[in-house]
Amino acid sequence: MTHADALTALDAADPLARFRDAFHLPEGLIYLDGNSLGPAPKAALRAVETAAREEWADGLIRSWNDADWFTLTDRLGDKVGAVIGAAPGQTVVCDTTSINIFKAVAAGLALVPERRVVVAEGGSFPTDLYILEGLRGMRPDLEIRLEGVDAPAIEDLLDARVAVLLVNQVDYRSGARRDVAALTAAAHAVGAVVVWDLCHSAGVMPVEVDAAGVDLAVGCGYKYLNGGPGAPAFVYAAARHQGSLRQPLSGWWGHAAPFAFDPAYRGDPGIRRMLCGTQPILSRRAMEAGLEIAAEADIHAVRAKSEALTRLFIERVEDRCAGFGLTLASPRDTAARGSQVAFRHPDGYPIMQALIADGVIGDFRAPDILRFGFAPLFLSFREVAEAADRLAAILKSDRWRAARFQARAAVT
Amino acid sequence: MTHADALTALDAADPLARFRDAFHLPEGLIYLDGNSLGPAPKAALRAVETAAREEWADGLIRSWNDADWFTLTDRLGDKVGAVIGAAPGQTVVCDTTSINIFKAVAAGLALVPERRVVVAEGGSFPTDLYILEGLRGMRPDLEIRLEGVDAPAIEDLLDARVAVLLVNQVDYRSGARRDVAALTAAAHAVGAVVVWDLCHSAGVMPVEVDAAGVDLAVGCGYKYLNGGPGAPAFVYAAARHQGSLRQPLSGWWGHAAPFAFDPAYRGDPGIRRMLCGTQPILSRRAMEAGLEIAAEADIHAVRAKSEALTRLFIERVEDRCAGFGLTLASPRDTAARGSQVAFRHPDGYPIMQALIADGVIGDFRAPDILRFGFAPLFLSFREVAEAADRLAAILKSDRWRAARFQARAAVT
Numbered sequence: 001m002t003h004a005d006a007l008t009a010l011d012a013a014d015p016l017a018r019f020r021d022a023f024h025l026p027e028g029l030i031y032l033d034g035n036s037l038g039p040a041p042k043a044a045l046r047a048v049e050t051a052a053r054e055e056w057a058d059g060l061i062r063s064w065n066d067a068d069w070f071t072l073t074d075r076l077g078d079k080v081g082a083v084i085g086a087a088p089g090q091t092v093v094c095d096t097t098s099i100n101i102f103k104a105v106a107a108g109l110a111l112v113p114e115r116r117v118v119v120a121e122g123g124s125f126p127t128d129l130y131i132l133e134g135l136r137g138m139r140p141d142l143e144i145r146l147e148g149v150d151a152p153a154i155e156d157l158l159d160a161r162v163a164v165l166l167v168n169q170v171d172y173r174s175g176a177r178r179d180v181a182a183l184t185a186a187a188h189a190v191g192a193v194v195v196w197d198l199c200h201s202a203g204v205m206p207v208e209v210d211a212a213g214v215d216l217a218v219g220c221g222y223k224y225l226n227g228g229p230g231a232p233a234f235v236y237a238a239a240r241h242q243g244s245l246r247q248p249l250s251g252w253w254g255h256a257a258p259f260a261f262d263p264a265y266r267g268d269p270g271i272r273r274m275l276c277g278t279q280p281i282l283s284r285r286a287m288e289a290g291l292e293i294a295a296e297a298d299i300h301a302v303r304a305k306s307e308a309l310t311r312l313f314i315e316r317v318e319d320r321c322a323g324f325g326l327t328l329a330s331p332r333d334t335a336a337r338g339s340q341v342a343f344r345h346p347d348g349y350p351i352m353q354a355l356i357a358d359g360v361i362g363d364f365r366a367p368d369i370l371r372f373g374f375a376p377l378f379l380s381f382r383e384v385a386e387a388a389d390r391l392a393a394i395l396k397s398d399r400w401r402a403a404r405f406q407a408r409a410a411v412t
Numbered sequence: 413m414t415h416a417d418a419l420t421a422l423d424a425a426d427p428l429a430r431f432r433d434a435f436h437l438p439e440g441l442i443y444l445d446g447n448s449l450g451p452a453p454k455a456a457l458r459a460v461e462t463a464a465r466e467e468w469a470d471g472l473i474r475s476w477n478d479a480d481w482f483t484l485t486d487r488l489g490d491k492v493g494a495v496i497g498a499a500p501g502q503t504v505v506c507d508t509t510s511i512n513i514f515k516a517v518a519a520g521l522a523l524v525p526e527r528r529v530v531v532a533e534g535g536s537f538p539t540d541l542y543i544l545e546g547l548r549g550m551r552p553d554l555e556i557r558l559e560g561v562d563a564p565a566i567e568d569l570l571d572a573r574v575a576v577l578l579v580n581q582v583d584y585r586s587g588a589r590r591d592v593a594a595l596t597a598a599a600h601a602v603g604a605v606v607v608w609d610l611c612h613s614a615g616v617m618p619v620e621v622d623a624a625g626v627d628l629a630v631g632c633g634y635k636y637l638n639g640g641p642g643a644p645a646f647v648y649a650a651a652r653h654q655g656s657l658r659q660p661l662s663g664w665w666g667h668a669a670p671f672a673f674d675p676a677y678r679g680d681p682g683i684r685r686m687l688c689g690t691q692p693i694l695s696r697r698a699m700e701a702g703l704e705i706a707a708e709a710d711i712h713a714v715r716a717k718s719e720a721l722t723r724l725f726i727e728r729v730e731d732r733c734a735g736f737g738l739t740l741a742s743p744r745d746t747a748a749r750g751s752q753v754a755f756r757h758p759d760g761y762p763i764m765q766a767l768i769a770d771g772v773i774g775d776f777r778a779p780d781i782l783r784f785g786f787a788p789l790f791l792s793f794r795e796v797a798e799a800a801d802r803l804a805a806i807l808k809s810d811r812w813r814a815a816r817f818q819a820r821a822a823v824t
Binding site: 024026029031033036037039040044045048049051052053055056057058060061062063064069095096097098099102106122123124125126127129130131133134135137138139222228229230231232233246247248249250251252253254255259260261262263264265276277278279280281282283284286356361363365366 | 436438441443445448449451452456457460461463464465467468469470472473474475476481507508509510511514518534535536537538539541542543545546547549550551634640641642643644645658659660661662663664665666667671672673674675676677688689690691692693694695696698768773775777778
């Protein structure tokens, strides 16, 4: 357990402390939900106003050129690339994670047309699985194998019939972390293409897609990248695949010459082929500030602080809340964790509601998970300790019990 | 030709004149490109700031409930519905036109699984055709028949093998307008499903999708609906089809219970099944003001003024610019036109550049089209006449000729 002096020392020595001032954070709130919606960079708020008032209202249609709206695609993409270890020209920001999964898995399947098996995680964030179902609706020959359903470990599902492995670097509930390089190599060893879902890891730990030889990747703009509510997602395709990329959402923004208005589709020779239609400019303009902050921070320092924060939180919760029925649902081994910590409790929902009312925001994931995200760019060690202390105070006070039955009805 | 007094009288009698003040319009500019990017409603600028500063920055994750971000889907959708003649519960705002075409055509194909022919327009805005190509990439059995390639008139392509007719109410270049009710009836007579692309008509003329018995429709949020740059698109599916809708982009937002995190997809029983992933909130919040204005205006009054504006512009251009090589590329019959007017000129590009420099914004579409959009909610008759006069002055002055060769190089 870490004492007040030690927390002060940790905060004083934190090389990332200077980034906190880049964010607008409501006074007094401890925000452990940056893994669900990152806070607003102050520069993002200014950028949105400029985009609305100067670019849209005054500039009108001219802003597509004058305010570089069209080139935002590459500019934002390359900034995401810097965060995930991708050289320029391999990442674009567009659409949603779900849609980019559809494109990436379809593109992966097209790279190994003689195979028809997709391997994924039974415990994945569900949209990954829903999209695979949608793909199979169009391609009834697809076979989907799931970790946790067809085998206990995903590695056991890889064989010479597998076309695509779709896998999350960090599990959305438990925070369990996979080794990108090792699993990519295992997929390649059987001739499969790998699509990494980086929703719960991009911006908070090294990914190094280029170094790991990743084929395709997708991820979310509004979590640790702090891109704003519902910010567009991203998609990465390794340069070596771009010449032969085929994806079915072949809209005009992916055309080699969108303004030629050619009736026949001729895909862009590079990463823009993963684009489809016109992108929401105001949301995109909000996104740039968050990406600049993420690209500026040393990702290894971010990871080191993330490890320290999650370790501190687990130790302090287990110490202060002992005997109140919380069970750690994240890996105890720091190296096996992402930047979030989950505890199970049969009354997780009302406990989380009480904690939120007390100024500590985490979230609840059915059926019984209290989930806390630790974003090193704006959190202090002192706040994280305080969050554990407030959770302990709530459990000891029984304040949450009154609302228990009502809450259970509300969440189902 | 209409004289100054007559223009003053027309503006004084205009029942829509009061809407102009709802928009931010740069002083002195005559904006004939509302068909490409509508101007900013003043209320939209305020809504964006509230969404960024209060909802995102202060409210953080709580705003999904407290600021009704999640229900924006239905709220915006029903407002679009009011504009296109759809009863509530049949329209959602989401993703892009291209992506919604993919969903709608796929859903249409699933409604008539025994057929495999799609009919479309060879001269369509190209993304419609590109998306059909993408669909055929996944479904090689699809046969695509094109008006202008396989037959001169789209009606001649309809037969008992046709599954889906994908067609635009208004042509993006010429402004030629189709009869929604008649063509829908013709498609139904052969047992086909119709998907209307309303990009160039929604908000500027009656569509009446319910009354016409339309099956599915898609359209754009950033043109005549004034939703902001790259605003999300919309998709309509008639209530009678919703129980059997199947679309392949089956992401978590289309699930009947997205927050149950069920590993198996169970589609929403209603129009939300057309959703896929998380939507860009800042761009959505900007959109609401424009939709409210559009829903408030009487669409028949909008159409009447639109007809008068396009007629005035054609008459005045043909009178003032006679002998300078402009050829009308839109239907001369007002009833056969949407709300835009196209003229051909071999030097269309440098002429349009000179006109823009002179404060009249239209746009150029390759190879030789000067395109002008007439949005009745903010344009006056006087402005439209003035635009024709400035075009005449430019043609007479030869100011554009100097830049001709340079411009030709730049546009290709």
